[in-house]
Amino acid sequence: MKKLISRAGCTLLLVMMSQVAGAADEQATLIDEQALTLLKKTADFIAGAGSFSFSAEYGFDAVQASGQKIEFGGSRKFMVRRPDRARIEFARRDGTAGELILDGKRVVLVNKNKNLYSTANRTGNVGTILDFVADKLGVVVPLHDFLGPDSAAVLTQGLVSARYGGEATIAGVACDHVAIRTDVVDYQVWISRGEQPLPRRLVITYREAEGQPQFWAQFIKWDVDPELGDSLFVYAPGEGAEEIPFVAPPALPTAMGGGQ
Amino acid sequence: MSQREGTFHWVTVLTVLVASLAMLGNDLVLAKGGGGRGGGAGMSRGGPAASGSVRPQHRATPARQPDTRRDVRDNRREVKQDVRDNRRDVKQDVRDERRDVRDDIRDEHRDHHVRRAGAVLTISAFSALSCTSSTIIVGGITYYRCGNTWYNRAHQSGDVVYIVVTAPVGY
Numbered sequence: 001m002k003k004l005i006s007r008a009g010c011t012l013l014l015v016m017m018s019q020v021a022g023a024a025d026e027q028a029t030l031i032d033e034q035a036l037t038l039l040k041k042t043a044d045f046i047a048g049a050g051s052f053s054f055s056a057e058y059g060f061d062a063v064q065a066s067g068q069k070i071e072f073g074g075s076r077k078f079m080v081r082r083p084d085r086a087r088i089e090f091a092r093r094d095g096t097a098g099e100l101i102l103d104g105k106r107v108v109l110v111n112k113n114k115n116l117y118s119t120a121n122r123t124g125n126v127g128t129i130l131d132f133v134a135d136k137l138g139v140v141v142p143l144h145d146f147l148g149p150d151s152a153a154v155l156t157q158g159l160v161s162a163r164y165g166g167e168a169t170i171a172g173v174a175c176d177h178v179a180i181r182t183d184v185v186d187y188q189v190w191i192s193r194g195e196q197p198l199p200r201r202l203v204i205t206y207r208e209a210e211g212q213p214q215f216w217a218q219f220i221k222w223d224v225d226p227e228l229g230d231s232l233f234v235y236a237p238g239e240g241a242e243e244i245p246f247v248a249p250p251a252l253p254t255a256m257g258g259g260q
Numbered sequence: 261m262s263q264r265e266g267t268f269h270w271v272t273v274l275t276v277l278v279a280s281l282a283m284l285g286n287d288l289v290l291a292k293g294g295g296g297r298g299g300g301a302g303m304s305r306g307g308p309a310a311s312g313s314v315r316p317q318h319r320a321t322p323a324r325q326p327d328t329r330r331d332v333r334d335n336r337r338e339v340k341q342d343v344r345d346n347r348r349d350v351k352q353d354v355r356d357e358r359r360d361v362r363d364d365i366r367d368e369h370r371d372h373h374v375r376r377a378g379a380v381l382t383i384s385a386f387s388a389l390s391c392t393s394s395t396i397i398v399g400g401i402t403y404y405r406c407g408n409t410w411y412n413r414a415h416q417s418g419d420v421v422y423i424v425v426t427a428p429v430g431y
Contacts, residue, residue, distance in 0.1 A: 058312060060307075060309040060310050060312065061307070061309050062303065062304055062305045062306060062307045062309070062310065063307055064303060064304055065304070070303050070305075072305045072310070109415055109418065111415075111420055114413075114420055116413065116415075116420060118414070118415040134311070134313070137415075137417075137418075138416065138417035138418065139415075139417065139418035140310055140311055140312065140417070140418055141312075142310075142311065142312020142313070143312055144312075144313065145313050145314050145315065154314070154315065155314060157314070157315060180314075182314060184314075184315070184316060185314050185316065187314055204309070204312070204313075204314060206307075206308040206309050206316055209307065209308045209309070209316070213307055213308065213309035214309055215309045215310075215311070215312045217312065242402060242413075244412070244413045244414050244415060244420070245412075245414050245415070246414065246415050246416075247380070247414040247415070247416045247421070247423060248416075249416060249417040250380075250416075250417070
C-alpha cells in the first residue's frame with residue numbers, strides 16, 4: 001500500500017513538473033519577434049508619414065439580447081496631416097453620413113443628413129484628440145488606433161502574444177499575416193510586404209464580450225504622400241446648418257471603471 | 261403538493277409576474293420611444309465591436325464580465341423552465357395587471373405631462389411621440405414642443421438625439 005501511495009505521489013509530481021515545463025515553453029514562444037517587428041514597423045511607418053490618406057470598408061457584430069449577431073458597418077475616408085489635422089468622412093450603411101474634422105483647435109462633428117454640427121475645443125496630436133473624441137464625446141472612430149504618433153504603443157498595450165501567420169494575399173497585395181493577443185482582445189492584421197508596410201486588413205475579436213463579436217476592416221487607397229490643403233481641415237457651415245451641443249455619453253457601469 | 265413546493269410555486273409565480281410587468285414597462289417605453297439607438301427595426305447596433313479599437317475598455321459600450329457568463333446561462337435556463345411552467349397560470353393575472361398599469365401610466369401622463377429635463381430621446385423615439393411637435397426658434401436655437409414638453413437637439417455618442425429642456429424664456 002505504501003509503495004502504491006509513493007508511486008502515485010511520484011506520478012503526480014511528474015505530471016505537475018511537465019505542466020510547469022509546458023507552460024514555460026509556451027511562455028517562451030508567446031512573442032514571435034518577427035510578428036512583433038512587423039506590427040511595430042507598420043505602426044512606425046504610419047507615424048512617420050507627415051500626411052497620409054486611406055479609405056476603409058468596415059463591419060462589426062452587434063450581439064442582440066437574443067444572442068444573435070447582426071452586422072452593421074460602413075465606409076470611411078481618412079485624411080491626416082500631422083501633428084493635429086484630420087478629416088474623417090463617414091457613410092454608415094444605414095445612410096447616416098458626415099464628417100469629423102480636427103482643425104487644430106477644435107473638433108467638429110457634422111451630420112450631413114440633418115445639416116447639424118457640434119464643436120468641442122481640443123488641442124493635442126491626432127492620437128490624443130481622437131482619444132478624447134472616443135472617450136469623452138463617445139463618438140466611435142473605428143481604426144483610430146493606427147492614426148496617432150504612438151500607435152506602436154497603443155497596438156501593443158497589454159500584449160500577451162504575437163504570432164506570425166505567414167504570407168497571404170489581400171485584394172491582390174502580398175501581405176504578412178500577424179496575430180496578436182492582448183489582455184482584452186485578439187486581433188489580426190495583414191501588412192503589405194515591400195517598401196510600404198501598411199495595414200491592408202484588420203480583424204478584432206472581442207473575446208471577453210458575450211458572443212465574442214468581431215470588427216473587420218479592409219484598408220484601400222493608401223496614399224502616404226498626399227496633397228492635403230488647409231481647406232480640407234476647416235469646417236464652413238453651409239446654408240441652414242445649425243450648431244447643436246455635444247452632451248455626455250451615457251455613463252459606463254462602475255464595473256468597467258466608472259462613468260465618463 | 262407539499263407545502264414547500266406550494267411556497268416555491270407561488271414565489272415563482274410572483275417573480276414571473278413582476279418580471280412580466282417590468283417587461284411590459286419596457287414595451288410601453290418602446291412603443292412610445294422606438295427601438296435602440298440607431299439600429300434598424302429595433303436592433304441594437306451597440307457593443308464593444310462597434311468601437312473598431314483594440315482598446316474597447318475605453319469606449320462607450322463595455323464588454324460584459326466573462327466570469328458571470330456561465331452563471332447567467334444557468335440562471336437563464338432555470339428561469340426559462342420556471343417561466344414555461346408558470347406562464348399558463350399567470351397569463352390571466354398579467355393581463356389584468358397590464359390593464360391596471362396602462363391606466364396608471366395614462367393617468368400619470370395626464371397629470372404631469374412634462375418629462376424630466378435632461379431626458380434623452382433617440383430620433384426614432386422622438387418621431388414615435390404621440391403628438392405632432394411644433395418648431396420654435398428662440399435665440400437661434402431650435403426648440404421642439406410636444407404638449408408641455410420642450411426639446412433641443414444635441415449630439416450624444418455621435419448620434420443626434422432630442423433632449424428635454426426647460427421652456428425658453430417667454431413661453
